[in-house]
Amino acid sequence: MRAWLRITLWILAAIAVAAGVAYWWLILAGDGEPGQFRLDIAELRAAANEVAGGKPVEVRVEHVASGEMPLAFTRSAAGWEASVFPFQSYQVVRDGRPSIILETAYDEEAAKQSGATFFDREAFGRVLSAMAQAEAIVVTHEHLDHMGGLVTAKDLDTILPRAVLNKEQLTSDVPFAAKLPKEAQDRVKPLEYDGLHALAPGVVLIKARGHTPGSQMVYVQRADGKEYLFLGDVSWKMANIDLVRERPRLATYVIGEDRVAVLAQMAAIKALKDANPALHIMPGHDMAVLDAALKEGWLIKGFK
Ligand SMILES: [Zn+2]
Numbered sequence: 001m002r003a004w005l006r007i008t009l010w011i012l013a014a015i016a017v018a019a020g021v022a023y024w025w026l027i028l029a030g031d032g033e034p035g036q037f038r039l040d041i042a043e044l045r046a047a048a049n050e051v052a053g054g055k056p057v058e059v060r061v062e063h064v065a066s067g068e069m070p071l072a073f074t075r076s077a078a079g080w081e082a083s084v085f086p087f088q089s090y091q092v093v094r095d096g097r098p099s100i101i102l103e104t105a106y107d108e109e110a111a112k113q114s115g116a117t118f119f120d121r122e123a124f125g126r127v128l129s130a131m132a133q134a135e136a137i138v139v140t141h142e143h144l145d146h147m148g149g150l151v152t153a154k155d156l157d158t159i160l161p162r163a164v165l166n167k168e169q170l171t172s173d174v175p176f177a178a179k180l181p182k183e184a185q186d187r188v189k190p191l192e193y194d195g196l197h198a199l200a201p202g203v204v205l206i207k208a209r210g211h212t213p214g215s216q217m218v219y220v221q222r223a224d225g226k227e228y229l230f231l232g233d234v235s236w237k238m239a240n241i242d243l244v245r246e247r248p249r250l251a252t253y254v255i256g257e258d259r260v261a262v263l264a265q266m267a268a269i270k271a272l273k274d275a276n277p278a279l280h281i282m283p284g285h286d287m288a289v290l291d292a293a294l295k296e297g298w299l300i301k302g303f304k
Contacts, residue, residue, distance in 0.1 A: 029076060039271075055201045061089070061299045128153060136163075137164065141212040142168065143233065151179060166191050218230040234284075236283055237285070
């Protein structure tokens with residue numbers, strides 16, 4: 001064999017091996033044992049009862065947009081089939097009190113730019129009006145698809161005083177972060193807490209730094225005792241919780257996520273789920289869970 005051909009073949013073989021190792025590491029490889037994250041149902045319930053007053057009576061949802069992503073990007077060692085990503089906003093409804101809005105979705109332009117193939121203008125319009133009347137607006141984290149509806153809202157003077165944002169949500173500049181104009185940023189006094197924060201009767205924020213610096217989960221206990229846990233994007237899909245499996249490294253590198261922290265949160269959510277089968281758990285973007293929630297009635301379609 002001629003020398004140049006032998007060298008070429010060796011180079012090609014080395015490239016193939018390197019590509020194989022990279023594919024395994026970035027797409028297939030899982031993690032070691034998850035660490036610890038504190039998520040205790042008794043503590044959540046105690047915090048839900050810390051603020052006196054009427055608890056939520058129902059939780060409503062607006063399905064604002066949808067897109068698709070390969071399943072392989074959502075979970076290490078998953079297949080390459082397409083997975084639907086719904087983008088939604090929730091309205092925690094109380095008796096005789098203004099609602100609390102959880103997640104603000106994002107406007108049509110941002111949705112289309114991020115590859116959304118479906119956008120419901122009327123649904124997003126209802127999110128904007130609900131924000132203008134809410135007692136509080138909270139987001140699970142600073143990514144555009146959760147906080148974008150807030151930062152691009154036209155009537156910031158009405159909406160901004162209702163926003164309850166933590167410091168990282170206001171200031172972090174991770175990829176895909178929604179940014180308030182600087183002068184608007186200065187008008188918001190950030191919420192500072194560690195662990196749990198009792199936001200309102202039956203509504204508790206759970207600090208969960210990892211997916212982003214400003215990430216938190218939200219626990220809701222209704223007046224009739226029904227309980228919810230909104231994961232934000234600690235997990236996009238319920239399967240990650242059931243399998244305790246993180247996104248592939250390629251995804252966590254792109255997002256800039258702390259995968260060790262997120263995996264510990266996934267394990268804690270799985271333990272909480274197993275011990276409390278009646279708890280309604282809502283991942284960030286899981287169409288099957290959203291459909292089931294609407295069918296079972298624990299989420300009601302359309303804001304009031
Ligand atoms: Zn998201």
